[in-house]
Amino acid sequence: MAICVTLAGAIAAIAFIGNGGLQLGASTLVEVAVILAVGLLVAAALVFSATDAPLHGGTALAAVAALTAITALSILWSLHPADSWIETNRTLAYLAAFAGGIAAVRLFPHRWEPVLYGVLIALAIVCLYGLATKVAPGWLAEDEVYARLREPYGYWNAVGVTAAMGIPLALWLGTREGPPPLRALAYPILGILIVTMLLSFSRGSIIAAAVGVALWLVLVPRRLATLAVLLPSVVGAAIVTAWAFGQSALTDDRVVLAEREDSGIAFGLILAGMAVVLFAAGLLIERRARTRPLPAGTRRTLGKLALGSLAAVPLIVLAGLAFSDRGIGGTVSDRWDELTSAQKTPQNDPGRLIEAGNVRTIYWARAMDVWGEHELAGAGAGAFAQAQLRFRTEPTQGRHAHGYVHQTLADLGLIGLAASLAALIGWLLATRVTLGLSRSGFSEAWTPERMGLLALSLVAIVFGVHSALDWTWFVPAVAITGLFCAGWVAGRGPLPLGGAPAPAGHAERATLRGRLLGLRGAAAVAVVGLAVLSAIAVAQPWRADDQGDEALALLDKGDFSGARTAAERASDINPLSVEPYFERAAIEDAAGRRRLALRALEDAVRLEPASPETWRRLGDYYAIDLDEPARAVPIFQGALYLDPASALNRSAYLVALRARDAADAERATAERAARKRRAARRAASAP
Numbered sequence: 001m002a003i004c005v006t007l008a009g010a011i012a013a014i015a016f017i018g019n020g021g022l023q024l025g026a027s028t029l030v031e032v033a034v035i036l037a038v039g040l041l042v043a044a045a046l047v048f049s050a051t052d053a054p055l056h057g058g059t060a061l062a063a064v065a066a067l068t069a070i071t072a073l074s075i076l077w078s079l080h081p082a083d084s085w086i087e088t089n090r091t092l093a094y095l096a097a098f099a100g101g102i103a104a105v106r107l108f109p110h111r112w113e114p115v116l117y118g119v120l121i122a123l124a125i126v127c128l129y130g131l132a133t134k135v136a137p138g139w140l141a142e143d144e145v146y147a148r149l150r151e152p153y154g155y156w157n158a159v160g161v162t163a164a165m166g167i168p169l170a171l172w173l174g175t176r177e178g179p180p181p182l183r184a185l186a187y188p189i190l191g192i193l194i195v196t197m198l199l200s201f202s203r204g205s206i207i208a209a210a211v212g213v214a215l216w217l218v219l220v221p222r223r224l225a226t227l228a229v230l231l232p233s234v235v236g237a238a239i240v241t242a243w244a245f246g247q248s249a250l251t252d253d254r255v256v257l258a259e260r261e262d263s264g265i266a267f268g269l270i271l272a273g274m275a276v277v278l279f280a281a282g283l284l285i286e287r288r289a290r291t292r293p294l295p296a297g298t299r300r301t302l303g304k305l306a307l308g309s310l311a312a313v314p315l316i317v318l319a320g321l322a323f324s325d326r327g328i329g330g331t332v333s334d335r336w337d338e339l340t341s342a343q344k345t346p347q348n349d350p351g352r353l354i355e356a357g358n359v360r361t362i363y364w365a366r367a368m369d370v371w372g373e374h375e376l377a378g379a380g381a382g383a384f385a386q387a388q389l390r391f392r393t394e395p396t397q398g399r400h401a402h403g404y405v406h407q408t409l410a411d412l413g414l415i416g417l418a419a420s421l422a423a424l425i426g427w428l429l430a431t432r433v434t435l436g437l438s439r440s441g442f443s444e445a446w447t448p449e450r451m452g453l454l455a456l457s458l459v460a461i462v463f464g465v466h467s468a469l470d471w472t473w474f475v476p477a478v479a480i481t482g483l484f485c486a487g488w489v490a491g492r493g494p495l496p497l498g499g500a501p502a503p504a505g506h507a508e509r510a511t512l513r514g515r516l517l518g519l520r521g522a523a524a525v526a527v528v529g530l531a532v533l534s535a536i537a538v539a540q541p542w543r544a545d546d547q548g549d550e551a552l553a554l555l556d557k558g559d560f561s562g563a564r565t566a567a568e569r570a571s572d573i574n575p576l577s578v579e580p581y582f583e584r585a586a587i588e589d590a591a592g593r594r595r596l597a598l599r600a601l602e603d604a605v606r607l608e609p610a611s612p613e614t615w616r617r618l619g620d621y622y623a624i625d626l627d628e629p630a631r632a633v634p635i636f637q638g639a640l641y642l643d644p645a646s647a648l649n650r651s652a653y654l655v656a657l658r659a660r661d662a663a664d665a666e667r668a669t670a671e672r673a674a675r676k677r678r679a680a681r682r683a684a685s686a687p
Helices: 002-018 024-048 058-076 081-107 112-135 156-175 180-184 186-199 203-219 223-245 257-291 296-322 327-340 350-354 360-373 384-391 404-435 448-467 476-492 506-510 512-517 519-556 560-573 579-590 594-607 612-625 629-642 647-685
Strands: none
Touching (some): 002 112, 002 476, 024 081, 024 476, 058 081, 058 404, 058 476, 112 448, 156 180, 156 186, 156 203, 156 223, 156 448, 156 476, 180 257, 186 223, 186 257, 203 223, 203 350, 203 448, 223 257, 384 612, 448 476, 519 560, 519 579, 560 579, 579 594, 594 612, 612 629, 612 647, 629 647
8 A cells, every 4th residue: 555655645645746847846846756765776676675686677678778878968968958967857857767667676576466456546547637627717717818728738739648547547547356346447447537638639649549449458368358448438438529629619619617617517527427437437447357258169159250350450440541531641641741731731620530640740850851961979968958949931830859769869860770770679578578478379378467456568669659649758757757667667577477576584583684784785785875875966957057147136226246146156066067157147237347258258159159049149149239239149059050931130130130141331421531531631732
């Protein structure tokens, strides 16, 4: 119970504190907490683990560590080193999450059930909160302007993948051995997860969930029990979702609060009714399975039919395409054009679920442009956000490439992608060992733990599939959950077929004192020390940001000396960031020391010459504050080169160009007048 509550509380807290991973302070809090907690967990595993078993999942862990090291080293060649530091902190926390899963399973190798319950509860809490913003918008989403579910992350696709990650766990709950009421809970939970996923309008989440369900049906022999849980839940969720899609107050953007509240009450009642009906259906199905079980032959036949139906889906799709107006080739070509066209982007309404158009192709193309100039090592971790600006031809701007592969190629190049592939292959091999999957088939018994660990591995797979299609790698709660589950499965090692081994005896416990005083104790102390140092390093960008805010606050009060000191501290804490230079420029300009202000802006350009923002600010200072448009024009040309689609850069450049031309014309007129006056004076003085 303690493991379940602790894990559920930790994941839920990360979701509500970390949000979408875009706020530096919130993300830093999560990263520091995860690193410190995992440091203690790894130290405990070093001391208290019962045996000296091999480090299962060690290859995958080493590959993730290598990816983290590459991310950190990219600061050296990054176009935007401050962003690379922030991404290093994020990746370090993710490495800790994966290592935490391995350490936890070494500490508690047979407590897999509380882990599954904890993860499922946390994911369900997040989904219920998202739905609650629809049910009670006056309390939870008064200022919401979008119809798609996006809280608590602020991003709808993250909500969708959270629900998708919970689906394998719900299927496990409904098909495991246990009390019928507990198994019956899987029905309403699964229905709620599906409704959440659909109301997020997230097509990537649906694809990822379909992959997870398909793998579960293929691998687990309890296919009939799976269908008994899946089909009623899908039907119930479909009815509720169909009703919700018919309510404009639930599916349209920018609906007034009063209308959302009225529809929210009805939606809440219908949602509660669905949960009650599905729970009752679950109880009846469980009772029917106990009192009148189907013969073994019938169950096998139905299971084969389920697999056959799954395999027939592609054939059914092809048949439908063949009898369409355009035929297979024409329809596929049309959908491909819709998928790859930047002009055919869907709206934020339910209709997007059946459309292929998206904006990802825009970001993917830009990522390939960035990678094309930095093929081996990339532009630096996190550099895509600014490096892509030079290649955009439309104002659409995304901070991420919306796909792990594209983001990695742009940021870390082939080196980063190779490390990522090594981590994936290492994890797949470790998972294969844990689950006992062999090339010849799945002959080993599907014990309860084996089914549970398969569900955990599918949580990681669903997250991985979705991360290939979107930027949920950057959402702390989603990524940390997926990586922790992946670490637990990889670190478990081969499962015993005859049940769990006996607990450690007196002799094993007697060695604890020796471990504390020996190499294990020293290693544990070193791990805790490393975690503390890492947490301190992770906190530095946030500390620098706070010092910058303090500098501006002191500037507002007219305390120039205090503001300078705070800005200098910010620069000392984070020497990679240009923000302290902007703050110093504002301080010196307000103090009337324009030469120092100009020097600060020039230093910002030297520190980050690939940033259009540094060039634009320097140009603005020349053009507006110093009234030197001639010097501003080439500066703005640099900003335009780095971000040609920026309306702000274009406007500033045109204003400076006109001012320069006007000044040149005025100067030429003045020179002509001066020449005439000199000529007139010479003529007057002539004899």
